[in-house]
Amino acid sequence: MFGHQLESLKEEVPRRIEALRSLMSENQIEAALILQRVDLYYFTASAQEGALYIDKNQELFFIKKYAPRAREESPLEVIEIPSLKEIPSLLPQKPKLLGLELDVVPAELFFELKQIFPQVEFKNISPLILKLRMVKSQCEIELIKEAAQIASFALDKVPHILREGMSELELAGELLRLIMPKGHQEYIRMRGFNREAHSWHVISGKSGTILSHIDAPMGGFGPSPAYPMGASLKPIGKNEVVLVDLSTCFWGYHSDQTRCFSIGKLPEPLKRGYEVCRKIANVLAKDARPGASAQWFYKRAKSIAEQEGFGDYFLGPKPYQTKFVGHGIGLEISELPFLALGHDYSIQEGMIVSIEPKMVFPDLGAVGIENTYLVSSEGLVPLTSAQEDLIEV
Amino acid sequence: MFGHQLESLKEEVPRRIEALRSLMSENQIEAALILQRVDLYYFTASAQEGALYIDKNQELFFIKKYAPRAREESPLEVIEIPSLKEIPSLLPQKPKLLGLELDVVPAELFFELKQIFPQVEFKNISPLILKLRMVKSQCEIELIKEAAQIASFALDKVPHILREGMSELELAGELLRLIMPKGHQEYIRMRGFNREAHSWHVISGKSGTILSHIDAPMGGFGPSPAYPMGASLKPIGKNEVVLVDLSTCFWGYHSDQTRCFSIGKLPEPLKRGYEVCRKIANVLAKDARPGASAQWFYKRAKSIAEQEGFGDYFLGPKPYQTKFVGHGIGLEISELPFLALGHDYSIQEGMIVSIEPKMVFPDLGAVGIENTYLVSSEGLVPLTSAQEDLIEV
Structure with a gap:
C-alpha cells in the first residue's frame, strides 16, 4: 500500500x-520517553500508539496498539x-x-508516569525535538513539495468554482473535494493545548475583520461559535475579497498557501x-539568506x-496586530522557526517556512498572500506555485 | 450572523x-478553573481563549483573546x-x-498554574464536567438532530456517487463537499492526548481488516502511515464492501452514523x-430503557x-476485539456513557448514544451499522435516518 516514501522515512529513522x-x-x-504521535512518527516512521525510549546505549520501541502495523512501518x-x-x-537500566x-503530555498522564518511574526526575524534551x-x-522536503503542489492545484481552480451567493463553507467543501483524492490528510496538526487547525480557511468580505483565539491577523466567523475560525455560512458577495488560506497535508507534512480573489472589482x-503584501513577500524571499x-x-x-x-492595517486590526510574518512548517502546521519579533536565532539552509504578510481593513475585509519556501543559500525557493495575481472573476 | 441557536445556548449558561x-x-x-475550549463553550456559549473561574459565590469569565467576540456570544x-x-x-478570595x-491540561501549563496559585491544592474537575x-x-438535542440530518443526507447520496475505481479518499471528498455547505464543522473533537478524529471514515474491502491505534473494531489504512486511520488512496473495487462511518458536527455537537454499500454483489x-449487526442495533434500540x-x-x-x-468476527478481528458497542456523543465524538464492559452505571433519559455493532472478517473486510439515538422512556429514538438496507449499486 505504501511505497517509496515509507522506504525513505525508514532510512531516516536511525539518523x-x-x-x-x-x-x-x-x-x-x-x-527520553517520546509519547506524542507526531514525534513518534518522526523518530519511528510509525504513528501507532506507544512510546519510544532512548538512552545513550539503546532505543526501545514499545507499542500498545497496533503492533502489526508498527512492525510493517518502522525499521x-x-x-x-x-x-x-x-x-x-x-529497561536494562533505570534512568x-x-x-x-x-x-503536550497531560497532567494526569504525567502523574501516572511519576508513579511508573518513582524517584526519577523529569525534564521537558520537546525543545530539543x-x-x-x-x-x-x-525526503521531508519532497513530502512538503507534494503537499504544496496539492494546494497550488486547488487554488488555481478557485476562479472556476467561485460563484456569487455560494457560502464560504460551500467553497471550502469544493476545495476539499479537489484535494482529498490527491492524498490530502485533512487532519491538520497544531501542537499544544486548545490548538485546532483546518484546511478550509475561506474568508470573504467582513469575515476577514473577525479575529479568533489564535494569534493570527484574522480568524473568520467559522461555522458557529463552537468553532469560531475559518469558513462560515456567510454567502460570498460581489466586489468583496475572498481570501483562501489553504493548509494541506501529505504524509503528515504540511504546506500553507494564501491567495485572494473577487467576483467583480x-x-x-x-x-x-x-x-x-505581495511586494513584502517577494522582498523577504529574495533578500533572506541562511544566517538571517x-x-x-x-x-x-x-x-x-x-x-x-x-502600517495601521498590517498583520491585523488595531490593537490586535500580531508580531509575526511567518512560521516554520513541517509535521505541525506552525513550528520553529517563528519569523516573529523577539525570535533572534538564525534561519538555516534546509528549513521550510511560510511567509504570510496580511492586512485587515476594518469594514472592508482582509487581504494577503502566503507561500511556503525552502531556505537555500540563494534565498527562499517557493514550493507553492499557484498564480499570484489578484483574480477578479 | 448567529441566530436563534446562540440565544438558546445563552439561556442554558446559568443553569x-x-x-x-x-x-x-x-x-x-x-x-474550579475551566480552560479547555470545549468545556468553556459548554459553560459560557463562547469558545474563545480564556478561563472560567467558578466558586460558590461567583463566576468570572476571563478572556485572553478574542474579547469582542466572547462579549457578543456569552451572557x-x-x-x-x-x-x-x-x-x-x-479574585475576591483565593481558594x-x-x-x-x-x-487535558498539559503538564507544563499545570506547573505554571501551580506558580500562579501557590499553596493551592489541585483536583481533577473533568469527571464532574x-x-x-x-x-x-x-437545545443540545436539537443541535445533534441537525448534525444527524446532515450525515443522513450525505449517506443517502452515496449510491449515486459510488463508482468503481474511485479511491476511498475521493469518496470522502465528495461527502465533505455535500456536508460542508450544511454548516458541518469538519473539525471533529475527541478528548485526550494523541486522540484525533475525522469525518471521512471511508473503508473498502481489505482496508476494513486494518486496525488503528484507537480502541475500535477497525481503522482503515488512512492517507499514509502519518495518519493511519480512515480513507486511503486504495481504489474501490467491485464486489467488496464500502463502509462509510460518517461523523458530522453542527454547532460543536456531533452525530455518528455508519452504512454499508457495494458495487455489485x-x-x-x-x-x-x-x-x-442490523438485528443487534434494532434489538438494543427497542429493548433499552432508562435505568439499563x-x-x-x-x-x-x-x-x-x-x-x-x-462471535469470532464481532467488534474486530481476534485478538483485537473491542469491548464496547457504543458511546455517548455530544461536544466530543465519544463521551460518557460508554456502552462497554465494566461500565455499570445506568443510562438516563436525555442521554444521546451511538450504537455501532460491527464485524471484521479477515481477508474480506468489515461491515456494520451505526445510528445516533436519544434515550427516551420508550426506548432509543434514532436521530440518524439514512436508509438501512445494504445497497448493492
Missing part, C-alpha cells in the same frame, strides 16, 4: 534518533506492551533523569494592500508596510 | 454553571486579561482547593454479518452475535 541522542548528551538528558524492533506500566521492567514532552525537526531532510484599498535572524523577517516586513502607508 | 456548582459542593471542590460578563497570571489578583481539567455533559438539554458472509446498565448493551449485543454464529 534522527542519533541526532536526538547528541542533543540529549549536550543537554545532560540521560534518557525499529517493536515490543508489544499492554500498558506503559510495563516499561520499567523492560535517574527522563525527558518527556511536557508541553522541535529544534531537530526544524531542519528538514531531502475589489475596493481600491484592498487592491493596493494586496499588492503591498528570525525576527529580521518581521521587522523588514513591517518597515515596508509602513513605508507604503499601510 | 449549567449552577449544576456544576452543585456537583462541586457535593464533591468538596471549592473552586457572562467578560474580563479581558493579557495572561492567566492576572487571575489571582482579580485553597482548585479544580482543573487535569486529563463530563458527568454533567452526559445528559443533554432540549457482496460476499455472503459479509451480507449475513451486516444483517446480524451501560454494559448491558455490550453483553446483549455480544450474546446475539454469538447466537447467530458470528
Whole structure:
C-alpha cells in the first residue's frame, strides 16, 4: 500500500534518533520517553500508539496498539506492551533523569508516569525535538513539495468554482473535494493545548475583520461559535475579497498557501494592500539568506508596510496586530522557526517556512498572500506555485 | 450572523454553571478553573481563549483573546486579561482547593498554574464536567438532530456517487463537499492526548481488516502511515464492501452514523454479518430503557452475535476485539456513557448514544451499522435516518 516514501522515512529513522541522542548528551538528558504521535512518527516512521525510549546505549520501541502495523512501518524492533506500566521492567537500566514532552503530555498522564518511574526526575524534551525537526531532510522536503503542489492545484481552480451567493463553507467543501483524492490528510496538526487547525480557511468580505483565539491577523466567523475560525455560512458577495488560506497535508507534512480573489472589482484599498503584501513577500524571499535572524523577517516586513502607508492595517486590526510574518512548517502546521519579533536565532539552509504578510481593513475585509519556501543559500525557493495575481472573476 | 441557536445556548449558561456548582459542593471542590475550549463553550456559549473561574459565590469569565467576540456570544460578563497570571489578583478570595481539567491540561501549563496559585491544592474537575455533559438539554438535542440530518443526507447520496475505481479518499471528498455547505464543522473533537478524529471514515474491502491505534473494531489504512486511520488512496473495487462511518458536527455537537454499500454483489458472509449487526442495533434500540446498565448493551449485543454464529468476527478481528458497542456523543465524538464492559452505571433519559455493532472478517473486510439515538422512556429514538438496507449499486 505504501511505497517509496515509507522506504525513505525508514532510512531516516536511525539518523534522527542519533541526532536526538547528541542533543540529549549536550543537554545532560540521560534518557527520553517520546509519547506524542507526531514525534513518534518522526523518530519511528510509525504513528501507532506507544512510546519510544532512548538512552545513550539503546532505543526501545514499545507499542500498545497496533503492533502489526508498527512492525510493517518502522525499521525499529517493536515490543508489544499492554500498558506503559510495563516499561520499567523492560529497561536494562533505570534512568535517574527522563525527558518527556511536557508541553503536550497531560497532567494526569504525567502523574501516572511519576508513579511508573518513582524517584526519577523529569525534564521537558520537546525543545530539543522541535529544534531537530526544524531542519528538514531531502525526503521531508519532497513530502512538503507534494503537499504544496496539492494546494497550488486547488487554488488555481478557485476562479472556476467561485460563484456569487455560494457560502464560504460551500467553497471550502469544493476545495476539499479537489484535494482529498490527491492524498490530502485533512487532519491538520497544531501542537499544544486548545490548538485546532483546518484546511478550509475561506474568508470573504467582513469575515476577514473577525479575529479568533489564535494569534493570527484574522480568524473568520467559522461555522458557529463552537468553532469560531475559518469558513462560515456567510454567502460570498460581489466586489468583496475572498481570501483562501489553504493548509494541506501529505504524509503528515504540511504546506500553507494564501491567495485572494473577487467576483467583480475589489475596493481600491484592498487592491493596493494586496499588492503591498505581495511586494513584502517577494522582498523577504529574495533578500533572506541562511544566517538571517528570525525576527529580521518581521521587522523588514513591517518597515515596508509602513513605508507604503499601510502600517495601521498590517498583520491585523488595531490593537490586535500580531508580531509575526511567518512560521516554520513541517509535521505541525506552525513550528520553529517563528519569523516573529523577539525570535533572534538564525534561519538555516534546509528549513521550510511560510511567509504570510496580511492586512485587515476594518469594514472592508482582509487581504494577503502566503507561500511556503525552502531556505537555500540563494534565498527562499517557493514550493507553492499557484498564480499570484489578484483574480477578479 | 448567529441566530436563534446562540440565544438558546445563552439561556442554558446559568443553569449549567449552577449544576456544576452543585456537583462541586457535593464533591468538596471549592473552586474550579475551566480552560479547555470545549468545556468553556459548554459553560459560557463562547469558545474563545480564556478561563472560567467558578466558586460558590461567583463566576468570572476571563478572556485572553478574542474579547469582542466572547462579549457578543456569552451572557457572562467578560474580563479581558493579557495572561492567566492576572487571575489571582482579580479574585475576591483565593481558594485553597482548585479544580482543573487535569486529563487535558498539559503538564507544563499545570506547573505554571501551580506558580500562579501557590499553596493551592489541585483536583481533577473533568469527571464532574463530563458527568454533567452526559445528559443533554432540549437545545443540545436539537443541535445533534441537525448534525444527524446532515450525515443522513450525505449517506443517502452515496449510491449515486459510488463508482468503481474511485479511491476511498475521493469518496470522502465528495461527502465533505455535500456536508460542508450544511454548516458541518469538519473539525471533529475527541478528548485526550494523541486522540484525533475525522469525518471521512471511508473503508473498502481489505482496508476494513486494518486496525488503528484507537480502541475500535477497525481503522482503515488512512492517507499514509502519518495518519493511519480512515480513507486511503486504495481504489474501490467491485464486489467488496464500502463502509462509510460518517461523523458530522453542527454547532460543536456531533452525530455518528455508519452504512454499508457495494458495487455489485457482496460476499455472503459479509451480507449475513451486516444483517446480524442490523438485528443487534434494532434489538438494543427497542429493548433499552432508562435505568439499563451501560454494559448491558455490550453483553446483549455480544450474546446475539454469538447466537447467530458470528462471535469470532464481532467488534474486530481476534485478538483485537473491542469491548464496547457504543458511546455517548455530544461536544466530543465519544463521551460518557460508554456502552462497554465494566461500565455499570445506568443510562438516563436525555442521554444521546451511538450504537455501532460491527464485524471484521479477515481477508474480506468489515461491515456494520451505526445510528445516533436519544434515550427516551420508550426506548432509543434514532436521530440518524439514512436508509438501512445494504445497497448493492
